[in-house]
Amino acid sequence: MPDSNPFADPLRFQRQVPDCAIVIFGANGDLTKRKLIPSLYRLAYERRLPATVSIIGTSRTAMSDDEFRAKMHDSVKEFLEDSPFDEEQWTGFAKSLHYVAGDLSDSALYTCIKEKLAALGRTNVLYYLSTQPSYYAEVAEKIGAVGLGHSDAKGWQRIVIEKPFGHDLASARELNQRVHAVFAEADVYRIDHYLGKETVQNILAFRFGNGIFEPLWNRRYVNHVQITAAESIGVEGRGAYYQEAGAVRDMIQNHLLQVMATVAMEPSAAYEPDAVRDERAKLLRSIRILSPEEVPLYSVAGQYAGFRHEPGVDPASQAPTYAAATFFIDNWRWAGVPFYIRSGKKLPKRTTEIAIQYNMAPHALFSPGEGGVTMRPNLLILRIQPEEGISLRFLSKQPGSGMRLRPVSMDFNYGSSFGERSPTAYETLLEDALTGDATLYTRQDMVEASWRVVAPILEDWAKRKCEFPNYEPGTWGPAAADEMLARQGHEWRNS
């Protein structure tokens, strides 16, 4: 809501999404039915979408509007998160759903979309690319070819692109170039759903909203940082995709480097989209690029036993289902502090967390004694999933005589302290895109910087033949990953 509105009351009013249309390419796909439509329904349920919104789904499958509505009805019922389904609310929401069938490579589809938008009287349009990545540039160009895609005085035109943004630096640049031929950078919203998670946003609140943590957030006090994204499941039918992408492209280049940037960035002068993104980008540019000699020392590839038997996977596949890397940030705050990042499939449990390990107390005043514990460093855990929250581990005196210490944990549980439902990442990010807030979206320079960081690892792994498989399902990955930390005197926090 602009400041000039004398009726504005930002303390109480919801952000207002203007009259607009959302065009979803790939409306018959998994993302649409599991995330996009349930999130849009929930936004409508909470009165955060205008009653006049139009949602146009497109895909190759022939379907009428009513058939599309029926299909989405079942999807919302099945995939709506932490929320009741309201038939009456659905009836109103369903009226906003429309469907246009067509081939993404066929210009006629875009003419139909243009006519549909004109018939609905919509000049503000959000295009959502939920298609195969190989179509991204072509779809953007074809939108431009029918005279859409340019924001002007009549309305805005924005495009949301799902990751991966290219498969390496060169392809990311090419994609950006082709998309920019139609959409200005300010209208390109590259979505990384990790940044929409409440806990990831809470990292900024935790660091910059409190006075006591930021003074300890630097090389003087922090010993090292571990960022873990572990999945207990395998590739679950996505073998063909995963074989091409691998763990670095699937998780590290995007999600985990963005999380690392959020943990390590400098405070921005204001909480405004470009100010925050400037700091994230600056941090990503400060990550030291590994030399070819360093890559084997600071990165580990893994593949679980059985991956090569998954449907669609080459029996001799060299795709890593596990990746671990050590990164260093070459700036004043973090010089010399290792940031260990790992992501893998078929690990013992599903967890995503950031563990910040502090230096030990400088002098061991208390001896372990019988039954006591040796001194341990303080640990700050920022849990992203499944139980979102923050824990601080410190030592405390065990009750009773003598001075025995034992570790205790001070927990903040997001869901417990704020018992109300948190919006899902897609609800947050969709609403942001519809209101023009790009704070949590990735910018071109950030994408390019993170490709630069992982490029030496990808190049090295592509050249050499790894001894795969090298870890059993249900374990914490290959032994080489433990050795990588052991060389620095550290060990993974496997709990």
Next chain:
Amino acid sequence: MTTAIDPEKILRDLRDLWTQLAHDQSGPGGVLRACSMTLIVVAEHDDALDAEQARKTIGVLMHGHPSRAIVLTPREDGEFSGRVFAECWMPFGGQQQICAEGIEITADSEQTDEVARLLVPLMAPDLPVVLWCRGPRAFLDRSLDPLFPLANKIIFNTRAVRHPSSAIEFLRRMQKDGRQVADLAWTRLTGWREAVAHLMDASPDGWLAAGRKGSVRIQHGGARPGTRSLYFARWIERALPGMNVTLSPVAGDPGMHSVVFAGESGEMSIRLAGTGSLEVRTGDRVYSALLPPDSEECLMREELSILGRDPVFERVLG
């Protein structure tokens, strides 16, 4: 019969309650104690049902605003007693039961000074204190006055007051005295005000022109305008000082029924269209806007989420 309440004993009872809750918890997760404020609730005089309703509302509010709740029931029989209780719930998908704690105090209305002294050690330290006066009694007698200085924010409800202008004047005086006040009658207007603000967003130039020499007609139910209609009129006057705002009664329930803005460029109107929705007309366009739920819990939830200053309401009162 007057019985002195020992705050130390109440705090001890609270500790025992937590120990008991932890023992009773069968799952592995334990009980999580959550507290983000002290919420003091004044139930209506000698009204056990009102106190019960207050407790139910608190039970719902605790999920989003875990608090140490203190329910105060004034009585005439001289009884002065206190007891502790807990409100527990299992969050969606969670493994750990969350509990928030409560204290119920019954006291003679003549003893409010003593109650105020008793409340000081019972309030959760270092956290905001919100006082919620549920009924119209706070406007009628001064026995609750000693409680006001304890709170960072005081929430009233003028919906049922007999003299709306006097009630607003009372709130204005409190604000002038430096107290942060809120009124659930104002909270009920959020949906209406949001609809007006959105109209303005759609056509800011037309509005600013209308603001110079336009007029606004507000229709309300009941013979006299209630606090909601008065607040609404004042809100528009403060936002667009050039507007000529008039209030007129129509048949129906008390409260807002419609608002019509007229200016050189035409008319815009917002009307109540059945339960929970508004019909908005601007030019040829007609659409409906859903009103937020106006249950006591929802209104309180909105107020508890604003613990700092509320500049818009301050301007309306000021």
